[in-house]
Amino acid sequence: MPISIDVLQQVDAYRWRLPRHGEMLTEGLVLADADLLAHLAKDGTLDQLYGVACLPGIVGPALAMPDAHQGYGFPIGGVAAFDPVEGVVSPGGVGYDINCGVRLLRSKLAAADLTGQPLTRLIDALAAGVPAGVGEGGPQRLGDPDLRRVMELGAAWAVGRGWGSPADLEFCEAGGALQGADPDAVSQRAMQRGRDQAGSLGAGNHFLELGEVVQVYDAQAAQAFGLTEGQLVVWIHSGSRGLGHQVCDDYLRILGRDPQAIHPRDRQLVATRPASENGRAYLGAMAAAANFAFNNRQMLTMRLRDITGQSLGLGPAALGLGLVYDVAHNVAKLETHQVQGRPRPVWVHRKGATRALGPGHPELPDRYRAVGQPVLVPGDMGRASYVLKGTALAEEQTFASSAHGAGRAMSRTQAKKLGQGRRLEQELLAQHILVRAKSRATLAEEMPEAYKDVATVVGVMHGAGLATLVARTRPLAVIKG
């Protein structure tokens, strides 16, 4: 019997408890308002949250962010922390697209200077020059030695080749590379899928968006992040492509056959002790895939910089395409959090969720330390995206985690049906948004109506005090894979 939203107990306007019952080892905490709860009622998010709360060694509540929806194993928008000894790591708690993530770049350009033909020329040049779409390879095929170095070094691999600057690494979560990456734990099949995909956007919900900062809510934080109203900014959303998917698939299979692993009823939730042989191997492979993704976004950034410079006839200094931040959405990381007033290391799984460190955290770059981490929450291609900042409260209540996007409101199939007979490109153009998509099907699947309103999602984060609003951007031109 699916869990009904009726069992949720309201804590305040934005927090709902899923009381501990059945085999749950802890309670669940759902962040939502009444509108978002109505979405939860339509799918299996609460059942999946229940499953997460049953995993051994869970510390604190099993969390569902405001953009949560049904996934596999963990819900998308699910966050959970586990004790390093008594707890688990779960490939289903990280997801298939390991370190699917987003980065935001500021510029020295005013969006108003780029309307009309210059914007059309630029988005067309980017659509032609940025590899995107199903099975689309990157700019170069990597041999084993280079691919292994990418998996060890992350974004530093590209920077080491002149595709970016050390400053880019400073503004990536974890410096653009997770520690402990072990290329030997990555299968030949995973490497085969990844070797010609470095520097490519991919398909599905991945995108590159030129946007304009249309509203600043927090002047101090916006200044620290280098954001001003009217400014042109660029969002890039991509991940570890086929390599990450194969790593997840490989370890679901390996753990599924491991008698020492933990086998919940939901096979996608299979898990193991972090220190077990297969646990260590998965964590090494996961970090390697995460680093592939960091490097992927770095290579995409350099392609963006090169093409934008050529298209507009401007040098790097005039463009000023500097990284605001790069965050991972799908990872498990060993982090230290305050639990019941004491620091405690835990394996934090964020699946479709973003880290959101508060002010003063030592992992933040100096430039942001006084205000907190930029929390990047892209919306759909027709409405808006938001920049928030992490808070101390998030560190106390959500293992420093936040929502990562709008979250889907309807299935891809439903969206395609809704898109039949419609000219979505023209509809968006009427809203002054240029769209270049590799396929009409992708365009329909990703139409604005297919997503919840991201304003509602960030409204919950802001209202709950877990991440607070800094700025809003609107899309000007979007490339979909």
Next chain:
Amino acid sequence: MAARHGTLTHTADLGLWVEADSLPELMAAAVEALSRLMTAGPRQGEIAWLPVDLEGRDYAELLVELLNEVVYRLDGEGLISVALEVAELSPVRLAGRLGVIPRGPGHEAGEPVKAVTYHQASVTPLGAGWRARVIMDV
């Protein structure tokens, strides 16, 4: 009955159902259905046959393993799966060979399936035949 297939809705992703008279036919039909979903275009050309020898805990797991083989062959090697010949099929083993052709300019990319999941995967009797369902990560 001739094998049939269709798609299912899932919040973020896509499902596939297949029906056939026998389990070997069900597996072969699932391969063809997923392959058509991922790539449109002609299936002509010389078929290369690749051995498959998969293990699982039940038919549903074997089906997921098999379909992930189809995903890998396309994404990792540019090969479109066009046929499956089953030599042995039990609840814990599927052995046979997968027929593939190279992806060419006449082929058009379809759904960006990146993995086939165990989530709600099932193989169940349906009258005198069988029905399968899987959810795919796209």
